[in-house]
Amino acid sequence: MKAEVKLSVEDTNRLLSNLKGLTLTEAEKIITRLIIEDGALDARDIGRVIDAKREIVEREGVLEYYPAEEGMSDIADLSTLKSWLSRRKEIIVDPEKASRFGLSFPKGVLLLGVPGCGKSMAAKAVAKEWGLPLLKMDPSGLYNKYIGESEKNFRRAMDTAEKMSPVVLWIDEIEKAFSAAGGAEDGGVSARIFGTFLSWLQERNGDVFIVATANDVEKLPPEFLRKGRFDEIFFIDLPDEETRKSIFEIHLRKRGKDPSRFDLQSLVHMTEGFSGAEIEQVIVSGLYTSYSAKKELDTDTLTREISATRPLSEIMAEKISRLREWAAERTVSAH
Ligand SMILES: Nc1ncnc2c1ncn2[C@@H]1O[C@H](COP(=O)(O)OP(=O)(O)OP(=O)(O)O)[C@@H](O)[C@H]1O
Ligand SMILES: [Mg+2]
Structure with missing residues (x-):
């Protein structure tokens, strides 16, 4: 032919x-x-x-291939995390040159934090910034009722990731994947997979950068936090005033609205304790409301949406403050 x-x-x-x-x-x-x-x-x-x-x-059913979407510029703040990542970009682009200099391919990061503050978003942005494919591991695809199959699934997924390297492997809500580890509820399957995973973290071949995310440190096996598993553990907290302003700007612009037409100062003031996801939701609901009222989105509409929202940080206040305390001693702030 x-x-x-x-x-x-x-x-x-x-x-x-x-x-x-x-x-x-x-x-x-x-x-x-x-x-x-x-x-x-x-x-x-x-x-x-x-x-x-x-x-x-x-x-294989365990890994999902993600197209690159948002980059770092769509994320407000997280400046410490961003600069950590950008400092490693050169290694990613030319690992052989870096290796001659004595630097090995970075292992990965664990992102801990308050829900809705950009963990998943940051995981996706890493792949985009580094120009690597992004594979997401779905822990629920791992477990199989047949004895020994779950471990095999896991091994296969890790093999695939290595074959595809250099690659970013994103394990979302890692505490859920291994939450039963240590418990006897599932006949020790998740404990065994967890063990396999820990040793894989240590010995893996190939350039696989892991971005793991977690919300709930209480369910996170402490072995993850030991030095050497990840290069760094970052804590992502609720956005401060300046960051909330950028989040409003990013999401208004994304929907074709000019941020300068809004009273951002008052919106920022009213959204103390709101996560990025909640701010985005305020804008989306506001858009629905104004669309059906056949008028442009304005500050008043957003203000009403804000008043109608009870942020997670209020509902889970105690849990979040425990998380913060815990993180203060063990993690690096992503901000
Ligand atoms: N810093 C930020 N800048 C811009 N948008 C943000 C930011 N933080 C959150 N958002 C918005 O909120 C949405 C949800 O964020 P994301 O899914 O990354 O949160 P998460 O920390 O992974 O939450 P969860 O713990 O619920 O999984 C994002 O898609 C984005 O639109
Ligand atoms: Mg998430």
Whole structure:
């Protein structure tokens, strides 16, 4: 079969780097399919390779391939975390050069914090900023009723992550994945997976950067916090005044609204104790209200939405202050 190749050198490199992690047979199959479809191989096919790779990763049922969406610029504040990450970008881009200098690929970070303050968002932004694919582990896909299968699923997922490296592996709400560890409720399965995971954290091959997130430190096995498992543990707290202002600006702009038409100072003042997610929700509800009233979104509408909201920090005040106290001694502030 004759095929036309319309790829620049750069395109070719991108195509090749996207084929990384696939077996030769898998790669051949994908390329053949792309050529048969239109008789040519061109830059548009790079996106299709990514899609095909996603299918292969997701077939296992434990890992999910995430397209890069938001970058760091969509996140207000978290400046300490951002600069920590940007200082490591050079290593990620050229790990071999860094290794000659004596630096190894970073292991990962654990992000602890108040719900709705940007943990998941930050995990996604890391991959985008570093230009790496993002794999999300779904712990619920791990557990299987057949003896021994859960551990195998986990091993397979870790193998896939290594095969795809360099990659960011995002484990959301890690305390849920291993919450039963130590307990006997599930016949020790989660305890065994937890053990496997800890040793994998220590010995893994391949450049896999882990971003783990957690809300509930009480359910987090203490082994995670021991030095050496993660490079750093960051604590993400509720946004302060300045950050709330940026969050309003980011989310108003995202929806085509000019922030300067709003009394931001008063909105910021009223949203003391609100998380980023709650501020976003205020804007979204405000949009619904004003749309059905057939008028533009304004400060008054937002003010009413704020008054109607009882923030989580009020409902869970005690829990959050315990979390803060705990974090003060053991973690680095992300702000
Ligand atoms: N610092 C921030 N800047 C901009 N938007 C934010 C910020 N924090 C939160 N948000 C908004 O809130 C939404 C929810 O945040 P995210 O899902 O990252 O929170 P989380 O900390 O992972 O919460 P949870 O513990 O509930 O999973 C984000 O999609 C974003 O729109
Ligand atoms: Mg989250």
